[in-house]
Amino acid sequence: ALGSLKLCDRTGQYSADSSFGNMDNLPVPQQIRISNITCDSFKISWDMEIRGRERITHFFIDLNKKEIRKDNKFKLKDVPTKLVAKAVPLPMMVRGHWFLSPRTEYTVAVQTAAKRADGDYSVSLWSEIIEFCTADYSSVHLKQLLQKAEAIAGRMLPFTVFYRNQQREFFQQDRDTQCQQMLPVVKDNSGSHGSPISAKLEGIFFSCNTEFNTGQPPQDSPYGPYRFQVRPAEDLFNHNTNIYFGDFYCMYTSYHYVILVLAPAGSKGDVFCRGRLPVLDRSNNRFLTYTEEEEGQLSFLHAQNVVLEVIYTEPVDLSLGTVSQISGHQLMSLSTANAKKDPSCKICNISVGR
Template identity: 35%
Template sequence: MASTVYDKRVIFTSRHFKKEVLVKLNTQNTPVWIPLQITEKSTRTLILYFFLDDGSKTSSSLILTVPLHFSLSANVNDYTCEALLQDDRDGKELAKELKQSSDVRSFSVDVTHTPPSTYTVTDLKNPNVEYGKPLYGPSQASSELDFSLRDIQEGLRKLSIISSSTARNCLVPSLPLCVISNGIGHRVDLPVTISPNNTRQNNVLPCQSLIFLKDVETRATHLYTTEASKFTFPFQLRPVSDYELMVFQGCQTQDNCFLIKAVAVCSFRSYMTAQEVILLYGKACSHMSSMGAEEFANFVPITHLYRSKPILHFLNIYNNTNGIMYKYIKNFGGDPSSTLNRKLHGLFFSANIDPLTGRPPDVSYYGDQRIHIPVMFMINSDINLYFADFYCHYVNHHVTLVVTLKGSEADLFCSKRLMPLDPNFNVFLFRRPHALHAMVNSKITVEVFYTESINIVQMINSRCAFLTSVTQKGNAALKTAVGLPKRRDCKICNLKTNS
């Protein structure tokens, strides 16, 4: 069986000397672009150099003439070279090694989500990195180093790449080229976009960001570049999937040669689409069926939904907010792939009661005071009801239902992303028209996310709502601010489980 790894000869050469370095690479079935990590030791400078590799063991050596930038050393022994992203190191480990071996700084980026499927990398402009050094040295004229990518672009127009399991981290530079690497063996055409090379004004190096996006499961890696402060990925990410993001900030000094100033790393899980919400609903229904939850047998009546908070929370409402309990943005509790996370505002209430006593639990993990709101205030003819989430932490499984006022912004948001339920009858929580109570399924913990603020003082004064004391356990503030994510290894409530 042929080896899947071979040594690539990289030769650093200067006027009188040369140095050979062997770089281990994955064997390719078709030409792909590989990023090399080059470190110049005397100035602790990091450079990423991209070369087109045909994967052949007999391919010609890569020859690099030093210095790679006028400010760098001309001594070939000052340079080291290795392939970037050719092993299973995660982004944080790789970034740590880069900062130890060079003067690369670190900065932070974030990934924002615009439902249902658009993802944008933000904060790409790092204020702690200085740019603007001249492109050419004192003895070099711009005419001598005129950069033209026309020949490269023309060749890449006809190129398509195939990434197999042995070539799972294939990359193509994207300035001005777009990059695609498909790690599941499908053939993909390489799109090429030609943009005028007009960014170098007064021979000043523009700040650029190299954005590596890796699908953890398929190992497919994509690379893009931008000079903007944010970048939106031009394709839909796979839902409920883990991604790693590594961003290098620097400037292009030669063709396909980038001098790196800073690096940022983050990881995230893509959100559920409406289709995944439907699949999660099916899992919730299957779970209740396996517990013997048949029709009305496990439904119990409930007259109030309740919400527990610390006493200081209620005192603040009485004294500072004119009696209004304001809705807040949903945290990361429940499924981390929920499309509601950090997108929808509301108030959580619980319908969980003891089927024997008809009363809520005697303890609370969210505060020592509990407000009880009539169920008909939230479940009535003016609302729409949606299934949003199914999750567990340790033993009990929970479902999250969202209540919106018909025609509201929240209702429009949920109608495109969640699964609608009939508030008059469904398998979780329903209320018949004109009934003073609702019916809740006792085989599962039902939570209600109400998307409007409530004047609780007015309701208490009119005796529609009331407060009770309850024993508190745990850190209520932490659970509210951050939220407790679901167990990722539960095969009952996860669309994907960790192996």
């Protein structure tokens, strides 16, 4: 029955299908309200006139991603973004079988319907079109992502420096005094679509991964042939630095990336992350740790089997490190700038969206 069902369009016109009749007795949904929005669910309610309400048996709800909105035709290929729901008390929870994506703009419109004895429906006009946006991953979803990342992190390797590669112009020293710092910028949209830090958190990207055979940072980079190294690493990661898990993703390759946030306690970045991201134990996690030696110095370890992207949330003085040219290649194919996550990867995806 659903395969042959034709709904009226949302501009207020009646369906051309003559099997839909008696529409004058069905109330049109008005004042659509969306509430309790999460990354994969929402509640919907509306007002209706009393006239004809007793005849309603079903609600037809048309949900579309805003950027690909099409004419409203009920086709099997559109399922599950078209829903025929039995009339239930409002508000009605929409979740699960809709496969909603986090942080995505949708449009929604509603019809009331009455199922007839012959199996067809009488329908009302469409309601007005409402727009809304789903939310970021919740703390529960991020903990699921964290557990997946922990499962493949591998053993820990020592490192001594945080580093950042850029073009030569980025590190030129003939700036005015105010610009002798690397300043935080808003993170791009790379990684998981529902990560709360994408396009919101301000910070500076650093790396700390080392090559297994040398124990040193790799000589190849996708971001530029000049490298700024912060030594010792404790200038960025120390007893006053909180560490948060931000994301876990891959880009259609065998490499998996983990984003960590280093935020000095009480800083703007720390306030942003608190309550949004899982906080990690500085000396006991699967990705990035330090331990204090007898002399009071800190020794550092990073996970072997993932590529760590570390976001430091405060300005960094260029005087804290040195700039030198690397001898390797600039491998642009490894860049993660605005990279899209592989939605089919079973290692780094959770059930609520990509």
